[in-house]
Amino acid sequence: MTADRREMSLRQKLASREEPPPWGLPSALLAWLALFMCLTIVGPALASMMLGSAEPSPALLMLSWALGMALCSAFVLVSRRSSSASWQALKLRRGKQPLTLALLYGVAIGLSLDLVIGLLGGRFLPMPTIFGLLDAEAGIIALGGLLAVFAQPIAESLVFQAALLPALRARLGAWAGIIITSALLTLLHLLVFVTALGDAYQVLWHGIVLPAVLAFAFCLLRVLADSSLAVILGRMGAGLIFLLTALTLGSA
Numbered sequence: 001m002t003a004d005r006r007e008m009s010l011r012q013k014l015a016s017r018e019e020p021p022p023w024g025l026p027s028a029l030l031a032w033l034a035l036f037m038c039l040t041i042v043g044p045a046l047a048s049m050m051l052g053s054a055e056p057s058p059a060l061l062m063l064s065w066a067l068g069m070a071l072c073s074a075f076v077l078v079s080r081r082s083s084s085a086s087w088q089a090l091k092l093r094r095g096k097q098p099l100t101l102a103l104l105y106g107v108a109i110g111l112s113l114d115l116v117i118g119l120l121g122g123r124f125l126p127m128p129t130i131f132g133l134l135d136a137e138a139g140i141i142a143l144g145g146l147l148a149v150f151a152q153p154i155a156e157s158l159v160f161q162a163a164l165l166p167a168l169r170a171r172l173g174a175w176a177g178i179i180i181t182s183a184l185l186t187l188l189h190l191l192v193f194v195t196a197l198g199d200a201y202q203v204l205w206h207g208i209v210l211p212a213v214l215a216f217a218f219c220l221l222r223v224l225a226d227s228s229l230a231v232i233l234g235r236m237g238a239g240l241i242f243l244l245t246a247l248t249l250g251s252a
Helices: 002-006 010-015 025-051 058-080 084-089 099-121 138-172 174-200 203-225 228-248
Strands: none
Touching: 010 174, 010 203, 025 058, 025 138, 025 174, 058 084, 058 138, 058 174, 099 203, 099 228, 138 174, 138 203, 138 228, 174 203, 203 228
16 A cells, blocks of 8 residues: 555645545644643743743744643654554555655745745744744744744644644545644634734744744645655745845844
8 A cells, every 4th residue: 555655646645535545534633732732821931940940932832832842742753653553554654755855945925925925914024933033142043943943843743744634634535634734724724823923923824834834835745755854844945045045134
């Protein structure tokens, strides 16, 4: 089955259902809930204790989200280590496409989103997760880089493309799985990041269009490359572009 899948055309891969992963849909949705709880409750609580303050600030928000992403990544990885089949089904290995190509794909997605959303939204803004980096101290810039290039790409790729996407595509249909996975990531961004920053962002462009296109693009990469590792590297490439945008363009 694996060999046959590798020989499929791009259209066939996108249209065909995947084999059901060892975990069920409730377990995959639990990963989404775990990420939400880590970003809204656990991460902020830990960040407040570490900084000695609960007053909202870019440092507090980025630290809470970085901690939340790291904790959720650990949760997903540990829970899937329970069996060899579950671990293999995460597909944290090289797929058919070169990993360097996945990285370049992510860079292209990041550049395209920055340009399109900046033009249509009326001004260039960093990703909501790293708002406030322009003119920030070196420590906050380093924290933002850790979040944008490592913590967020790993956590979101594990939850959405590694856990949710295969479960949804196997049970609800090939394209339905991609669309619903993208909608769930968009919902998370709306509830967590855009809500935390209030009027600083336009809900339509930064809260809906940006995360929806980002999720959809990397769902396609996961299907075509048959590799969650490729998605992680691609998200890291996009995250690097988002970081550079935040440091150079800010809110121009």
